[in-house]
Amino acid sequence: MFVLLMYAAILAAPLWAIAVAVKLISVALPGRRPDWGRDLLRWSAAMSxxxxxxxxxxxxGAVQWSASEAESGAGSSPAEPCRDLAPGVLERLAGHEPSYFPLGFDCVLDDGSTVAGSDGYAWLNGLAAGFGLAAVLLVLAVGFLDERRARAVSRT
Structure with missing residues (x-):
């Protein structure tokens, strides 16, 4: 199921990029509304x-794809993310364990210990966390802006 969602997200990513580009162009053009700053912050939080x-x-989807590929097919063992391990470690490989939060793919050794597979998921975790943090900070900025405006109105 995650693989199908991955394909939908891959198809939606260019639409997201186009929406961001159009919004940035619209902000740069003259004729903006007076409250464009607050709307831009809210919109940026939603896009983040x-x-x-x-x-x-x-x-x-990538984690589920790797797990599915490792469980079936002629070239499935060892799992693709585990193939880059050092030769001494690769010989002790007993299985694999996908991780959906945080994203990752662990290679299980014969003594029960785990070794992280390829580091391809680290940048996805960082990127998702960065966008999430940006969204939270932008929502806080909207709240501070609203509070500042409310205090300015109450002073007058």
């Missing part, structure tokens, strides 16, 4: 949250 979801869904 959408980007975090898109990146995370792509990562979920």
């Amino acid at each position: 949250a959408a980007a975090a979801v898109l990146v995370y869904v792509i990562g979920l």
